[in-house]
Amino acid sequence: MLAIEADSMPVTTNPPPQRRYAMTIPAFRIEHEYLTLPPAFYTRTQPTPLTRNPRLVMFNAALAQEMGFHASDPSEWTGVGAGQELLEGMDPVAMKYTGHQFGAYNPDLGDGRGLLLWETIGPDGKRWDWHLKGAGHTPYSRFGDGRAVLRSTIREYLCSEAMHYLGIPSTRALFMVKSDDPVAREEMETAATLMRVSPTHIRFGHFEYAAYHQGAEALHKLIRLTVRLHFPNLLNLPEPEQYAAFFTEVCRRTARMIVHWQTVGFCHGVMNSDNMSIIGETFDYGPYAFLDDFDAGYICNHTDQQGRYAYNRQPEIGFINLQMLARALTTVMKEDDVRRALRAYESEYNERFTATMRAKLGLETSQDGDMDFIIGVFKLLQADGVDYTRFFRGLSTLESKGPEPVRDLFIDRQKADDWLEQYRQRLEHETTSAEDREQAMCRVNPKYILRNYLAQQAIDAATEDNFKPLETLLEVLKKPYDEQPEHDTYASLPPDWGKAMSISCSS
DSSP, rough: OOOOOSSSSSOOSSSSOSSOOOOOOOEEEOOOOGGGOOOGGGGOOOOOOOOSSOEEEEEEEEHOOOOOOOOOOOOOGGGHHTSEEETTTTTOOEEEEEEETEEEEEETOBBBBBBEEEEOOTTTTOOOEEEEOOOOOOOOOTOOOOOHHHHHHHHHHHHHHHHHTOOOOOOOOOEEEEEEEEEESEEEEEEEEEEEEEHHHHHHHHHIIIIIIIIHHHHHHHHHHHHHHHHGGGTTTHHHHHHHHHHHHHHHHHHHHHHHHHHEEEESSOOOGGGOOOTTTTTOOOOOEESBOOOOOOOOOOTTTTTTTTTGGHHHHHHHHHHHHHHTTTTTHHHHHHHHHHHHHHHHHHHHHHHHHHHTTTOOOOOTTHHOOOHHHHHHHHHHTBBHHHHHHHHHHHHHHHHHHHHTSSHHHHHHHHHHHHHHHHHHHOOOOOHHHHHHHHTTTTTOOOHHHHHHHHHHTTTOOHHHHHHHHHHHHSSSSSGGGGGGGSSSSOOOOTTTTTBOOOO
8 A cells, every 4th residue: 555644645446556665645634625526527537547667757746746746756746647456535527628639629528638636736736637647548538549659748748837837837757658558640659647626727718618518506616616716816706797807817817818928939839729828828738739930820730731820820819719718708797898808808918028029139118119129029020030039139238248149040131230220229229238138138038949840859869768868958948048068959950850849739
């Protein structure tokens, strides 16, 4: 049996355990608040065990400590990650929701390869959903097998952590298990699971499902639960005002999240409404990418033939998804309140985007024509296909390293020189010292991002059971704003084969 300290719980198994463990877990509180919703919102489902040599290959010790537990031997979590073990108190369910996929409503959605195991409350009072992704077939798998492959699991582990350390709200990766179980995709691959954690896995699609299939009372219960757990500052408001304030805050958080994406050059790839977190976290990593050579119309998902989720459409799609959510909420909210909340998305986005771009350019003062100047920067990058991340990092160190890191990105050096002169003229209106400006800009312009080719190199090594490149890459991504001169190669321009990679939805 698994030995657990204090208020933590012993282990039960389903199916029976394959071995004994000796794990120490400090007390954290266990809850199942999601299960207080009507049973139509979930189906109790047992994980389908991985059977062929499962082994834990990544464990996020820092995150575990933040969540309130410590494992002296992380491999003890292998059984849980492989679907072979359940801690007492775990009650796995597949969530039911719906959503709009590429603009079309799909009533048949739900957790098709993941299970919500339990919710825990850490010593700091923070709530965490534990969601085992790749846990096998569920009632919502449709024609899928419920598995995740090593390739996609590594990509999600890497990017969720990279986004977190960039300061972008995101789900987190707690641990990953690899096995030799075969999984058929475009080619035969091997299975893996990810323990994804987040304050909540409730998404826009939950509200669409409630409104269109379960009725007003179910929608009321879902909103009340969501507000109580994740928007507690609104609880003192009377219900009509509380609902309006709730949706307004959802709109604002979504706007802030997408501003983060746009200004760091992140492309989500599949912004369906069922992939939109109600608390404004980046959610469901599939065919994502960070921009290399700047292309406003870049499409990172090769199945997105019409470019619905291209980089430059993400702000619009965020608004469209909020409109989908708004239609569901109008069954229990006043239409005027819904419209006002939607307007908050536009104002929040515009204000945050302008402020963030000013910071990236080192502009603390506001001058007439600044928005035209910002738009001109994007036109400049587009015209020469300039690397987005290196351009802004080069601007950040303009005084200490000179103009070459920026000029060398351009085919037309004269164009670069002309723009740099305009930029210097604009900086003359600033009172901040060059040294202070450089420090401030380096705090908002990362040197290191998760380029797709870096992820692919880590994946290629991991398929040969070499996880050292993955571990090193993760360490680099934990300090994206630091110089880390010993890791300069990770900030290099990508090779030609690694530029503008188009990624499959298959996982």
